[in-house]
Amino acid sequence: MLKRTPLFEVHRKLGARLVEFAGWEMPVHYTSIMDEHETVRTAAGLFDICHMGDMRVSGPSALAFLNHVLTNDASRLEVGQGQYTLLCNARGGVIDDLYLYRLAKEDFLLIVNASRIEADWDWLQQQFQRFASDKQTKLSNESDRFGALAIQGPRVIEFIDQCISNPSTGGTKVEKPSQLKKNQIAEVQVNRESAWIARTGYTGEDGFEIVAPAQSMESLWNRLVELGQGHGLKPAGLGARDTLRTEVCYPLYGHELDENTTPVEAGLSFFVGWDKNDFVGRSKLLDQKTNGVTKKCVAFKMTDKSAPPRPHYPIWRSDANEKIGEVVSGTQSPSLGMGMGMGYVPAELAKAGASLRIEIRGKLAPAVIVPKPIYKKPV
Amino acid sequence: MTKVPPELKYAKSHEWVRMTDNVATVGITDHAQHELTDLVFVELPAVGRALKSGEACAVVESVKTASDIYSPLSGTITEVNQAIVDNPALINSDPYGAGWFYKLTPSQAGELSQLLTAADYGKQINQ
DSSP states (O other): OOBOOTTHHHHHHTTOEEEEETTEEEEEESSOHHHHHHHHHHSEEEEEOTTSEEEEEESTTHHHHHHHHBSSOGGGOOTTEEEEEEEEOTTSOEEEEEEEEEEETTEEEEEEOGGGHHHHHHHHHHHHHHSOOOTTOEEEEOTTTEEEEEEESTTGGGTHHHHSOSOOSEESOOSSGGGOOTTBEEEEEETTEEEEEESOOSSSSSEEEEEEEGGGHHHHHHHHHHHHGGGTEEEOOHHHHHHHHHHTTOOOBTTTBOTTOOTTTTTOGGGSOTTSSOOTTHHHHHHHHHHOOSEEEEEEEEOSSOOOOOTTOEEEESSSSOEEEEEEEEEEETTTTEEEEEEEEEGGGOOTTOEEEEEETTEEEEEEEEOSOSOOOOO | OOOOOTTSEEOTTSEEEEEETTEEEEEEOHHHHHHHOSEEEEEOOOTTOEEOTTOEEEEEEESSOEEEEEOSSOEEEEEEOHHHHHOTHHHHHOTTTTTOOEEEEESOTTHHHHSBOHHHHHHHHHO
């Protein structure tokens, strides 16, 4: 039996196409992926992300523990700030990629991938027990208690303050959400309940994510739909979420990342706190940083008219009959109108401007490695 | 509600056939294009290719996925619709008109009568 978010009936009434994703029954689209993608790039899209996991670490040792298990330097976070970070095993392989927020001096929130809630929770508990912690420091999995919405697009700013109109009571102190800067998070009231709003997202557009108790999700959704109506807001599904994130080269766990791939290979060294104390996986990551990696994640575009690349399609050299890797994410870019994707290739071939060939149903179609992101918003 | 024109014949796999002077025009149904969503790429069979009914002969791709299209009849391809290769959106906007896929000369006379009527296909998709 697939799990359902508190918004399941809302999706059904909207006529969403529902699919299985990470054990959840989720909307892939309401109208079409192309339409919803375009809506997020030009106006505003509302996503149900209640399936994502919420974990909390609080107490005197919270910061030290998180700095031990996560790659990024959590001590750089001021109260009310968040950062992208990775949870690695001892071999430097990625257990999950996540957002870490510092809600208060000794209180942290981790937003993790739905598909990895169990793996993360097992790993964190294991590490927590081994970590010399005081009795006041607590680790909790609050995934069932909380839901979340992402509201993304250039016009979100026109109505978000009407939805949440009181000054924040925790995190970053602001009069209204529009005053939050990128990666800042604030505690606010939603339906007289405490909730958190962060200026972040997974689409490459300006926007917010709101984490609130599961029971207030439906009224929050309805309120955003009502307020956003005049500003081009539409519900958007996981299909558009995937094309939007692929265009801006945000990794998706299970595609760009897995337990046998390191942040360095994935091109995420920026999110490793090289200067902080020892952390799980550090020696492997440092070795790769110093001595180089054998494979690297590259972004590519198809150069001729071709079918869109898809995950697991083989990647071939352009100058020799040699298979050199595999596509990990691939689709048609709705913004660019051409095939695009990401894949792993030998490090010595991972150069922007280099030619590749993608095997599509037995035929080789030309592609070119491009700098990340694949799509940049015109300024 | 998706359209199911009464004068056409249908395959269970969501292709339609229009017979005119012993030439069959083939496309995919309104229901199929709706289920597949916005199409971004089409691969058509070569003119002259001999097909068996039920054979995968074309591929359509949406943003999300690639899907095979099966020939509802056996026969030889006489013409393909280059317009949908250039603009796959025609299949979504006009599945029974400008969005046709190919024409073939049927080789098995009995096959046409084995295809579904509009009424039966309508029942199948509304189940």
